[in-house]
Amino acid sequence: MSLPAVAVTQTPEAKFREYLATRARAQRFTEQQREMVAYIFSQHSHFDAEELLDAMKRDGIRVSRATAYRTLAKLVDAGLLRRLEIGPRTHYEHDYGYPQHDHLVCTRCKKMIEFQRPEIDQVIRDVCSEHLFQIAGHTLFVRGVCAECNRARGNRRLDLV
Amino acid sequence: MSLPAVAVTQTPEAKFREYLATRARAQRFTEQQREMVAYIFSQHSHFDAEELLDAMKRDGIRVSRATAYRTLAKLVDAGLLRRLEIGPRTHYEHDYGYPQHDHLVCTRCKKMIEFQRPEIDQVIRDVCSEHLFQIAGHTLFVRGVCAECNRARGNRRLDLV
DNA sequence: ATTCTTGCAAAGCCTTTGCAACTGC
């Protein structure tokens, strides 16, 4: 949420419907999908399947676990969500309408801080070019302790984990 | 395997025994652990639990699945192995005796190409410094198609996935 | 002797899937 949004011309729902409609064999846009898309793009930035299910249940949106997983997969495929493979659960974040970025992940409070550094992409492009490696994408997480957690624990330890 | 080894003063086994001996409550060095350490540091560079079990079985080393997982955890804790959280299975690689590095991961043949780029660490340090974030480590994977696989498929597609 | 480790099988956790009922188009 810390980065400026990218200009988009369609709503997430419109983009998803377009995705569904243009599959080799057209897929359907259901009530459950509509609710999920609306819910996800109204607030969440980073979440996993469990958190989403819990939050939706709290807000009275009834979608089964199976459907949630199936819809998340479609949203990723449609380019609306990005998968973040961190820890035991797959996390998701908005892709559509957000710029590419990487994350600082606090190991104490689990917070994710987004950042952008064009230099990193440049270095990656250079490396891949040297190796004749065709880039599809990258994953970069920096693990550590965020400023607040650091303050809270009184800077006791300065060693690396 | 592509990067030069770092000078180390102890054998992996010696370092592991030291780790075990210096725990709050001393842990024991067993025959199974000895065989695993010898096996892992005699050849493997990247592997997951299943591959290790299979390879050891092929070579007549009998260690149960549970013990393999338990020992891998200790080897990581001891600083002998590094965990690579990529895909559904946890992968491991040598940590002790190897320099820090990142990976290009071929999505076709699963090969991992190691590379080192001090600039990346520098950028990460800068970002963390700005955010008052205390770094514990980072994970960087670049997904894509390696030169050989690219050649094999005849450069048909140049689009990104 | 004591206490940690092993192996087995069972359980755990996250995610996927088979299938009958249902629903968007």
Added chain:
DNA sequence: GCAGTTGCAAAGGCTTTGCAAGAAT
């Protein structure tokens, strides 16, 4: 009405764990 979707519960894949037997110090 056809073809894709849902929900349930069961299965899957990887990893962890309880426990009794065994081994290291």
